[in-house]
Amino acid sequence: MEDDEIMKKSGIYRYVLSKDLRDLSFRTFDKKQKREAYERQKGICPYCHKHFELEEMEADHIKPWSKGGTTIADNCQMLCRDCNRTKGNKY
Ligand SMILES: [Zn+2]
Known part of the structure; x- marks a missing residue:
């Protein structure tokens, strides 16, 4: 009985977790989009106006x-x- 409860709960937890990850990845830019933005900005951060490598920046x-x-x-x-x-x- 108790084990059943735990299994049910962890199953729900896993479901919620994977759903969150899916939503998150949907809102995340992929490599191609990041490179496009990076090249458009010529590697310049619009906030501090310094130059960075693509790997040092976040979308x-x-x-x-x-x-x-x-x-x-x-x-x-x-x-x-x-x-x-x-x-x-x-902001
Ligand atoms: Zn910056």
């Missing part, structure tokens, strides 16, 4: 999902890790 939605932005290359900008981490303070 960001120009128009956030919460405001109706979608995960397309045109809505992608590459920020350096520091700016991506602190950008929340600027």
